[in-house]
Amino acid sequence: MxxxxxxxxxxxxxxxxxxxxxxxxxxxxxxxxxxxxxxxxxxxxxxxxxxxxxxxxxxxxxxxxxxxxxxxxxxxxxxxxxxxxxxxxxxxxxxxxxxxxxxxGIQRIPTPRVPVTPQDASEICGKLLAAARRGDHQKCGEVVGKIKNLGKESERNKKCLRENGVGLALCVCFDAFVCSENAFLLEEVLSVLTWMFPIGSEGQTKITSAASLRCLAGFLRSMDDSVRRNAAFLLKELLASDETHVVTLAGVDGVAEAFVKLIRDALCVSSTKSSLTAIYHMISNNPKMVSKFLETGLVNLAVEIIVDAEKSLCEKALAVLDAICETREGKEEIGKNALVMPLLVKKMPKISELATMSSVSVIWKLCKTENAATAIEEAVRMGAFQKLLVVLQVGCRGGTKEKATELLKMMNPHVGKLEVGCVDSSMDFKYLKKPF
Structure with missing residues (x-):
């Protein structure tokens, strides 16, 4: 004790x-x-x-x-x-x-290990690069194992290794063996790379080759949950840094299903966040991916997350819905879900500014479809008119102000004619700024 x-x-x-x-x-x-x-x-x-x-x-x-x-x-x-x-x-x-x-009952303080020095990190890089060039997967495995153990010892070690080129060496190693059958070595490299970011432009070039991206996408379907989490994290980081990788990833069969399954399995909050972020970048930069994700039931899954998820998850799920709404089929699918409009109205402006921006954007897009009249009437019944007034009073950035103003003009003729229900009374207009 x-x-x-x-x-x-x-x-x-x-x-x-x-x-x-x-x-x-x-x-x-x-x-x-x-x-x-x-x-x-x-x-x-x-x-x-x-x-x-x-x-x-x-x-x-x-x-x-x-x-x-x-x-x-x-x-x-x-x-x-x-x-x-x-x-x-x-x-x-x-x-x-x-x-x-x-x-x-005081325990003896363990003898601390000597922290990694920049020179140690350079030597580790040299050994790993030399082994990768020789194609010596056994030696690479030993060096990667050493890196992993050093990182476990302290955050200081992680920082030293990260700042002295070890990330680049790991990317070179991954790319060198990506076409081999040594999945264990690649999984070990993957686990270490998750705490090596940022890896620099040269490292990204190595890890984002077509073969490497296909391999990472394949890891999303691994039987090992930790491998799936690591692959999702790495792909999220790579897609966020360079949108050109989306094209390569989009060509991998089953990648949409793998990301959505990772969300549905709810392994942990971080894996869900990584998957939602990766999906957002894929849809935003390649609208053709929307149809693939719609087939997986992504819309209903995102709505379930928005219902009671914590702030960050809610923001990401709303952003995904906003990206899906960029396509006609995406708007049609979202419009079929009866919970969408009530949830969008409810989340303004309670969650955060980002969540409000996405909510307003989705409502605006739904109200500009062929079924605009139905969407506008539903939004008014849910109390969207009052919430949009609050949004304008609180202040908003980007194009949210313009979208909110246009929505108010669309809804104004219907206010008073429709019975307004489900208005969030907890708002009580407490966010409104006083005019004096």
């Missing part, structure tokens, strides 16, 4: 140790030299800075990453940010933990 060790200030800068009682009512006092001068917590990985002061590595790194260039204690400018492990104090702290543990 581990007990929290806390400190508080009393009178100026004087620090007082707060004893923590264990089950046997033994007070635990942290020696001052064991505490980090920044966090006042027990140091787990003590390091010495150029000023000669010892800090916990995590605390001093956060201090430096925040833009500070001075020593927190001495306030002198640090000539170098090199962190030298203080093995002596760490050993003393570990011995103290062992001594206290016999009575209080």
């Amino acid at each position: 581990v007990f929290p060790l806390r400190l508080r200030r009393r009178g100026g800068n004087k620090k007082e140790i707060i004893p923590v009682m264990c089950d046997s009512e033994i007070e635990i006092m942290i020696p001052a030299q064991f505490r980090c001068p920044i966090s006042f917590d027990l140091m787990k990985d003590p390091v010495i800075m150029a000023s000669g002061i010892t800090y916990d590595r995590e605390s001093i790194e956060k201090w430096i990453e925040s833009g500070n260039k001075t020593c927190p204690v001495t306030n002198t400018v640090l000539k170098t940010f090199e962190q030298i492990p203080n093995h002596a104090i760490r050993k003393v702290i570990q011995d103290w933990c062992v001594e206290m543990g016999s009575n209080s």
